Structures are given as structure tokens and as C-alpha cells.
Amino acid sequence: MAKSIVLQAFAKANLSLNITGVQDGMHTLDSVMMSLDSCDTVTVTERSDTDIRVAFTNADIGSDNTARKAACLVQNAIGGNGWDITIEKGIPVGAGLGGSSADAAAVLRALDLFYRLPKRGADMQKIALEVGSDVPFMLTGGLARVRGTGGDTFFMENKLKLFAVGLMSESVSTAAAYKAFDGEYPSREYAPTDNDKLCELLMNGDKDAVRHFANALAVPATRLCPSIDRDTKLLEKQGAVACLTGSGGMTLGWFTDLGKFASAVDALKCERGVSVFTHIKTGILHKWLAK
Numbered sequence: 001m002a003k004s005i006v007l008q009a010f011a012k013a014n015l016s017l018n019i020t021g022v023q024d025g026m027h028t029l030d031s032v033m034m035s036l037d038s039c040d041t042v043t044v045t046e047r048s049d050t051d052i053r054v055a056f057t058n059a060d061i062g063s064d065n066t067a068r069k070a071a072c073l074v075q076n077a078i079g080g081n082g083w084d085i086t087i088e089k090g091i092p093v094g095a096g097l098g099g100s101s102a103d104a105a106a107v108l109r110a111l112d113l114f115y116r117l118p119k120r121g122a123d124m125q126k127i128a129l130e131v132g133s134d135v136p137f138m139l140t141g142g143l144a145r146v147r148g149t150g151g152d153t154f155f156m157e158n159k160l161k162l163f164a165v166g167l168m169s170e171s172v173s174t175a176a177a178y179k180a181f182d183g184e185y186p187s188r189e190y191a192p193t194d195n196d197k198l199c200e201l202l203m204n205g206d207k208d209a210v211r212h213f214a215n216a217l218a219v220p221a222t223r224l225c226p227s228i229d230r231d232t233k234l235l236e237k238q239g240a241v242a243c244l245t246g247s248g249g250m251t252l253g254w255f256t257d258l259g260k261f262a263s264a265v266d267a268l269k270c271e272r273g274v275s276v277f278t279h280i281k282t283g284i285l286h287k288w289l290a291k
Helices: 066-078 099-115 124-131 135-140 174-184 195-204 207-212 218-224 227-237 258-268
Strands: 004-023 026-046 052-056 083-088 143-148 152-156 163-167 241-244 251-255 275-278 284-290
Touching (some): 004 135, 026 099, 066 099, 083 099, 135 143, 152 195, 174 218, 218 227, 227 258
Antiparallel strands (some): 004 284, 143 152
């Protein structure tokens, strides 16, 4: 019987995003990331031939996707059979929640469970970084400070209960957001928050941590998508600390009080593109279908 496994690949939020410069043509970051309970469901099944087939059941995503890229890189490293990969999207597309990175991480995790990739000479961290800068974090998930181009990752224990309401009127191109950032900040550096302090507060369970949530891409992303400003104001009106995640277009309104969070959800439930989240301690869960 062919090996088959189903995985839940969880979203991420950027609690902070500082941009520290450029390295080899890529912007370098200093970001605190947290896993959220929204997920894609990824099923990977071994084929009898070498084909790699990726299908999305409820999203219009083309053949040039991160799941395929991850699978191809693994196949190039270890050879062997191909795989059928089916992805049911639960993470909003184009929101800045890392859905494509989560899919790639899930494929890597599945193939590691199949073949123990390091024993076959495949460097999972190297492959993850080649696919995308968020993928190394997504492989593990939880809470981490991620620096550089994604390879410098320091995982932490989060002791603060966090709840978020997300509003998303439209998506923002990541490439366009960074290009706009370079125009807004010619030094190509901007650190709107103190990540040392933020990490300390999160690890101590201090509710003041949310006051340090900030995103260097907020201004350029809002210029590209003015509805981000509207979403931010709606969330702040409900008492949330609002912070763009990734390059947008979702703005997350953060709460540390469950009652205030519930009230905000009720007040905003009819808004376009509304989602609700809480934090989760892992990036990927799996269940064997056949082994």
C-alpha cells in the first residue's frame, strides 16, 4: 500500500516586523512570529512513478507553487518516486498569514516522515530556506524571533494568551510592498519596535507585549491598499491593538482579554473578510492514512 499522510499546516502572524537591510538582493528582517489556529489541510501520497502532482481543492493557485517547489527540491536530493499532493486551503490567500509557506513546510514534513530526509542526505533547513524565508519557522511553529533571511530562528515559550480578529479588504503583493518600502525608506531599514523588549514580555506573560506589536511594511502597504487604514481604525475602535501581518493585506486586532475579544468579534462579524484566531504551539500536525 502506498504511503499516505494528512497534515494540518498552521498559519503565522508577524507580531513585529523590523527591516534591517538587504543581503544578496533580499531584505533582511528581525521579526517575532507566532503560529495561529487557522490551517491548510495537506495530503501527501506516494506515487508509483516519478510525477509530482499538486491540486488545490478550493483555491485557484497555479502550477508554480511552493508545495511543488519543496517536493521537487526533495526529489532532486533523494531521487525515488513522486507524490500526489492535495491542499485544502483554510488559511486566507494573500493575507500575509504564510499560507504558501505552511503548505511547503507540510510537504517537507511529510517527506521527512516518509524517508527520514537527513539520513538520505537532504538538508531540510537548506531546502526550506530555498523555498521561502518563512518556511523554516513554519516547520516547527509556536513562537520565535526570526532574523536575517529566515535561517536565524530562536524559538521561545509564549506565556501570554492572545486572541485576534482579522480584517482583510484586499490582498497586497509582497514584491510591490517591499518596492514601496524602499521608496518610503531609502536606507532600506526601519525598526518600528523593540524586539528585545517584546520577546521579554511575551516570555513573561506580560500583557504590555501587545503595545510593542508593529510592522515596518504598514505604511507602504497602506499606500498600495488604502482599505488597510479603514480596517485598522475599525479594529482600534473595538479596543484592539492593530498590526498588519506580513506584507498584508490582513490587519490583525489583538486582545489579551477574552471578553473584549468576544465583543469585538460580535461587533465586526458582518465586516468583509473577517477572521478570528488564537495562538497555537505548533506549526504542523499529522496523521497517517496508510504506511
